[in-house]
Amino acid sequence: GESVGLHLPTLSVQEGDNSIINCAYSNSASDYFIWYKQESGKGPQFIIDIRSNMDKRQGQRVTVLLNKTVKHLSLQIAATQPGDSAVYFCAENILYSGGGADGLTFGKGTHLIIQP
């Protein structure tokens, strides 16, 4: 999962297995969370988001789970494929009532490696 420091944690999974990437966020006031995927040489790519009034949200092959009690976010990827190999970042934000927001606060990232 996410951690503070210079080195990205790594998660290695077999192709076809499910992957679970974890993230502990810091600000209890955060009410909007996003998962991004960043492939080598590219910018982050939006995967899925969730607001704090939800516990779970599903997309195509991905599910995000939010546990506000322990400030924990997870990304589940079903049937992991070689193309899923990338660094995954969680990001948190506070949405103001007016719809505006400061920039995202990103976690350090987890490097997902797919074993054939």
Add this chain to the structure above:
Amino acid sequence: KAGVTQTPRYLIKTRGQQVTLSCSPISGHRSVSWYQQTPGQGLQFLFEYFSETQRNKGNFPGRFSGRQFSNSRSEMNVSTLELGDSALYLCASSRLPGLGVETQYFGPGTRLLVL
């Protein structure tokens, strides 16, 4: 529809110099945000522009500045470069400001190396 484009893709400068990076948002997008990505600090928010106005600013020194033009294209400038400014600078655009309302789309970044 073309994605977010950033120029240049790679840049080498020396300490004390200044640099200007450019970002062209997706057509129709009016909000542009800038981020700095380094191995040590990860991704950090620099600033956000909408309608040629800076809406939000992250915790960076005044050497980092930006602007947005009437066509929504944005530039960021770093003056008096330091070694620690070496990073990947990412630009993200969305139709409107306000996360949760609009998804941000990132460009490929400009990799800056300060020697």
